[in-house]
Amino acid sequence: MKKVKISDVTLREDAGVGFLSFKEKVNLAKKLDRLGVDVIETAKITNAKTDILFLHTIAPLLEKSIISCPVELNEESVDRAYEALRGAKKFRLKLSAPVSSVQMEYLCGKKPDAMIELIKTLTEKCAALCCDVEFSALDATRSEPEFLYRAIKTAILAGAKTITVCDSAGEMLPSECGEFIEKLYENVPELKGVTLAAECGNNLDMGCACLVAGVSAGVGEIKTSADGKNQTSILCIARIFKSRGDFFGAYTGLNYTELEHTVSGMGFLKTQDFKNGKILEAEKGESFVLNDKDDINTVSLAVKKLGYDLSEEDIKNVYEEFVKVARKKQVTEKELEVIVASAALQTAPTYKLKSYTINSGNLINASCVMTLSKENEELQGITVGNGPIDAAFQCIEQIAGRKFELDDFQIQSVTEGKQALGVTVVKLRSSGKLYSGKGISTDIVESSINAYINALNKICFEEA
Structure with a gap:
């Protein structure tokens, strides 16, 4: 029997609504890793401060899963995603491009030849930085077949190791899906040397059935979601493979015993x-x-x-x-x-912020120079990070001489307007215990620094 990889897109889908908090997203990633999900797909980086910080937070926590980060259709996005992921044990760069004439024209303003050239250029760019590259053909089932075959072949020759075809409309029948996959293998022989993945919308409530038909036709990786609203449900897929996987000669690495309870118990799925x-x-x-x-x-x-x-x-x-x-x-x-x-746990501060300087821009990595005082002694740190907040947090850790697990990071607006006052809450975990710190400022970076130092001081007091 062949193993079929499971790629979960819950974090990617949440980006459209922002329903999950920073902490909930971290916990979800850890749970999916424990459940045996092969690939955890995150949202694309749109907010350099929080999105990169999230990737840095989950990177050391995942033991088995590959972190997959989507890139946009430009080289700057590829560089940004790579810098954010390169510290992870296993990571993937994912390039998505529309392949139907309607989406190419109206979403990207590209003609077919221009889109092929863009796919080639960006896939080569990703492959030069990362050995695990995925190309996702959006709206593949409504694409002109010859153009789809050409796009897939271009991506494979440029270095893609996983090719995903998407039924974005979610209106395929299982028999149609199986036939669609068979034709791909017939017309693109290069697919035999890579992993073919499938993503099916669930508009007709037949997404799971279509994916099973795809697996029978040669699909080696399938996209699922923990909530199962717009995407195929990971619970549904798990039940099918557990009960009938032997019938179509495939299995997954999911922990079926824990899956039912864990997914059902995720807070965002419930009222x-x-x-x-x-x-x-x-x-x-x-x-x-x-x-x-x-x-x-x-x-x-x-x-x-x-x-x-x-x-x-x-x-x-x-x-x-x-x-x-x-x-x-x-x-x-x-x-x-x-x-x-x-x-809680109000203490005399061990560390006090004296000054900090952040250098950041779209063409350079963020850097931080910070001075903290400790017992009348001034300590200075200099670090480079992916985004100003990440650089600042690394600078504090450099000065303190130790690293902490960032359990949660929240930014809340207290007032409105251009000079809005914001509250930042940082939760650090040390020796199994949680310590939270609060910072208030009209500058998000400054409030984040104060919150981190506040939490650090509580740790120092407790461990003294």
Whole structure:
């Protein structure tokens, strides 16, 4: 039997709605890795500050999965994605290009010959930087067959190791999908030397059936999603392979035993609520809302659910701050995070920020020069990073002489307008415990630095 790789696109799909928080995305990536997902596809880099920081955060946490980052149709995007990923154990650069005449013309303004040349140039660029390159033919099922074959062959000869064909419309029948794959192999002999992947929309609720038909015809990698809304469900695919994989001679590396419980328990798949002042703790990860009727025990339970292990004194301090806010409005999970960061474990600072300078631009890597004071001694660090926040965080770690796991990173606007005041919350994990820090500034980089230093000072106090 042949192994079929599973490529999960949940993080990519979330980019369109931004429903998941930084922490939820990190936790999702870790869960997918433990479940045996072969490839985790992220969103393309649109925000250099947070997107690159997210990639840097998950890179050392993934043991088995390949991190796949989409690149846009320009060379600058390829360089940016490579720089963000090159520290990962296994990573892939993914180039997506429309191959139907309608999408080529209206989305890219390209004629067929120009698109072929662009595919060749960018695939070669990706292959020069990374040994694992994927070319994804968007709207492949509505493309002119001869042009599709030409585009795929061009990508393979330019260095692509995985070729994905997309039924973007999601209107294929299983028999049509199987026949479509067979014709690809007949007309593009070069496909036998690479992995052919398939991605099917689920408009007709037949995405899973189409993928199974594709596997029977020679597909070696399939795209799935944890939520199963617009894409084929990873749960549905897992059940099919577990029950009938032997029938069509294929298996996956998914951990079927844990998959059902883990995916069903992901907080963003469920309706979250509060009932009788108590948190519904059926599954980890669910969000919640508190109000002024909730007592200290309920708030303490919510704090523990966030991952904190606070002393009685810190819980009292958090509750006092919570009451002040709850008298005016309901308190969300993220707002409780800010309260914990500001009220719990307040200590005399070990490190203080004296100055920092950030150099950043679209043609250079971000760099940071920072000076911190510690016990009347000034310490300086100089680092280069992918984005100003990443460079700043690396600089703090260089000065402190140690690295921390970034568990969560939140930026929240407090006021509106061009000079809006923003609150940044940073959660660091050290020796299994969570420490949160808060920073406030009209400058996002400065508030992020202050939040990181605030969390670092709490770690230093606890471990002294």
